[in-house]
Amino acid sequence: MSDAKPHRKRDIFVEGAIPPSFIGESIAKHASQTAIGGHEIFLGQVRADRIDGRTVEAIEYTAYRDMANEQMTIIREEAFARWPEITCLHVHHSLGTIRAGELCFMVFASAPHRQEAREAVTFVTDEVKKRLPIFGKEILGDGDHHWKANP
Amino acid sequence: MKVLLFGLIAEKANASELLVTAASTHALKRSLEVRIPGLEQLSYALAVDRVIVHEDRPLTGNEEVALLPPFAGG
Numbered sequence: 521m522s523d524a525k526p527h528r529k530r531d532i533f534v535e536g537a538i539p540p541s542f543i544g545e546s547i548a549k550h551a552s553q554t555a556i557g558g559h560e561i562f563l564g565q566v567r568a569d570r571i572d573g574r575t576v577e578a579i580e581y582t583a584y585r586d587m588a589n590e591q592m593t594i595i596r597e598e599a600f601a602r603w604p605e606i607t608c609l610h611v612h613h614s615l616g617t618i619r620a621g622e623l624c625f626m627v628f629a630s631a632p633h634r635q636e637a638r639e640a641v642t643f644v645t646d647e648v649k650k651r652l653p654i655f656g657k658e659i660l661g662d663g664d665h666h667w668k669a670n671p
Numbered sequence: 672m673k674v675l676l677f678g679l680i681a682e683k684a685n686a687s688e689l690l691v692t693a694a695s696t697h698a699l700k701r702s703l704e705v706r707i708p709g710l711e712q713l714s715y716a717l718a719v720d721r722v723i724v725h726e727d728r729p730l731t732g733n734e735e736v737a738l739l740p741p742f743a744g745g
Contacts (some may be wrong), residue, residue, distance in 0.1 A: 584718070613721075
C-alpha cells in the first residue's frame with residue numbers, strides 16, 4: 521500500500537515460533553546503521569503455567585489480523601512521536617501452536633542511546649498486550665484447554 | 672451482515688462468522704447473545720471496522736463487525 525504515512529502498513533505475524541536465530545539475524549541487519557548506539561529487545565516465551573493442577577504445554581495463537589496490524593501501526597506512530605530518536609522498531613508475534621519454552625513475541629528497538637530504546641520497548645510491549653486482538657488457547661496436558669486473558 | 676468471531680466466542684458459537692441482521696450495535700449484541708450460548712456471561716468487546724465501540728451506534732450492514740474475547744497477546 522503506498523500512502524503518505526512514514527511507516528507503511530506491515531504484518532507483524534509469523535507462523536509458528538520465533539527461532540532464536542532470527543534474533544541474531546535481526547541484530548546483524550543493523551550493523552551498517554552506525555548511528556545506533558544500543559538495541560533493546562523484549563522476547564516473550566510461552567510459560568508452562570499450572571492451571572488447576574494441570575500444566576500448559578502450548579499456546580495456540582489466533583488473531584483478528586487486520587485490526588491487530590492497524591492497531592500496531594497506531595502504537596508504532598505513538599512510540600515514534602514520544603521517542604523521535606528511535607532508529608528502528610520491529611515487532612513480531614507468532615500465530616499457531618507455540619510450545620512451552622518457545623518464543624512467541626519480539627519487540628526490538630534501536631536508538632543512538634539506551635534510554636529511549638528501553639522506554640520504547642516497555643511501552644510497545646505493554647500496549648501490544650492491551651490493544652492487539654490476539655487470542656491464546658492454552659493447551660493443557662490432559663487434552664483440555666483454557667483461554668488465556670491478559671490482566 | 673457478516674459478524675466475525677474469535678477465540679472463546681468462535682468456540683462457543685462453533686463458527687468463525689455468523690450472518691446477523693441488526694440496525695445498531697446494541698441490537699446486534701442482543702441478537703448474538705440469544706444465538707451464542709453463554710455470550711451474555713462473557714467479557715467481550717465489539718469492533719466496527721476494526722475499532723472497538725462501546726456506545727450504541729447505527730449499523731448500515733456494510734461495516735466489518737467482530738466480537739472480541741479478552742486479548743492474550745505477548
